Amino acid sequence: MGDEQQTRRYRKRKRAILEAETRQRITEVVVDLHGTVGPANTTVTAIAERAGVSRMTVYNHFPDDEALFAACSSHWFARHPFPDPDTWIEISDPAARLLLGLGQVYRWYRGSGDMMDNVLRDAPLVPAVGHIMDAAWWPFVDRMADALAEGWLPPGDDRLAAIRTVLDFRTWRILAGSGLDDGRASTLAVRMVHCGNAS
Numbered sequence: 001m002g003d004e005q006q007t008r009r010y011r012k013r014k015r016a017i018l019e020a021e022t023r024q025r026i027t028e029v030v031v032d033l034h035g036t037v038g039p040a041n042t043t044v045t046a047i048a049e050r051a052g053v054s055r056m057t058v059y060n061h062f063p064d065d066e067a068l069f070a071a072c073s074s075h076w077f078a079r080h081p082f083p084d085p086d087t088w089i090e091i092s093d094p095a096a097r098l099l100l101g102l103g104q105v106y107r108w109y110r111g112s113g114d115m116m117d118n119v120l121r122d123a124p125l126v127p128a129v130g131h132i133m134d135a136a137w138w139p140f141v142d143r144m145a146d147a148l149a150e151g152w153l154p155p156g157d158d159r160l161a162a163i164r165t166v167l168d169f170r171t172w173r174i175l176a177g178s179g180l181d182d183g184r185a186s187t188l189a190v191r192m193v194h195c196g197n198a199s
Contacts, residue, residue, distance in 0.1 A: 019061075022051075022053060022057065022061065023061045023071075025051045025052070025053075026047060026051045026053065026057075026058055026061055026062070027071045027072060027075045028075070029047050029050040029051045030042060030047055030068060030069075030071070030072040031072050031075055031076050032050075033046060033047065033050070034072060034076075034115060034118060034119065035076075035114050035115045035118065036114070036118075037118075038118035038119070038121060038122045039069065039118065039119065039122040039123075039125075039126045039128075039129045040121075040122040040125045040126050041122075044058050044059070064128070065126070065127070065128035066128045066131065066132075068128070069126075069128045069129055069132055070132060073132055073136070076115065080108070080111065080112055080115075082108055082140070083101070083104035083105060083108060085101070085143055085144045085147040085148075086147070088100060088101045088147050088148065089147055089150065092151065093151075094148075094149075094150065094151040094152045095190055095194070097147075097148060097150075097151075098148050098163065098189075098190050098193060099186055099187065099190050101144065101147070101148050102148075102166060102167070102185075102186040102189050102190065103182060103183065103186040105144070105167060105172075106172050106175075106176075106182040106185055106186055107182050109169055109172045109173075109176075110172075110176065110182060113173075116169050117173075119133070120133075120169065120170070141164070141167060141168075144167055145160060145163050145164045145167055146160075148163050148167070149163050159193065162192065162193045163193055165192075166189035166190075166192060166193060171189070172185065175188065175189070
């Protein structure tokens with residue numbers, strides 16, 4: 001009886017390991033597809049084929065789009081950690097803080113451009129992606145903007161709006177597309193915030 005129980009426990013552990021490996025493989029395939037064709041063009045059939053599993057196996061691990069895209073997002077951000085806005089607050093000079101923060105954000109954008117392009121494009125088309133962006137990404141952008149807006153004189157909504165604008169991925173795309181490296185783009189963006197304040 002003891003040997004049978006030990007054998008059953010071994011089989012259960014082995015099955016759990018195989019299931020975790022399958023889930024990880026599916027997640028990595030989804031991340032790759034989102035970064036190449038985008039969420040709107042990622043099908044369960046394509047996921048299953050690339051992961052070497054059946055469609056039913058995909059559904060068993062991820063019963064709906066929300067679960068699938070949440071796992072994809074968590075996995076991707078774990079491998080592409082975003083700069084921590086809390087470290088920016090330690091810099092008392094707001095212009096220096098903005099320059100540092102934008103430099104970090106722009107470098108992150110450069111390493112994440114294809115994924116961000118696809119996700120921002122497809123978020124209005126795929127409700128599950130839109131929900132994740134509304135629940136996590138846009139509040140995080142608000143948090144970054146608040147950290148970078150602290151201490152400017154005079155304070156005001158115009159300044160915050162300018163900071164939100166230069167933080168936006170699409171603004172970075174325009175600056176980078178103009179041939180600016182991230183350092184020059186950050187410097188220009190800080191000047192834009194200075195000049196754009198109407199208070």
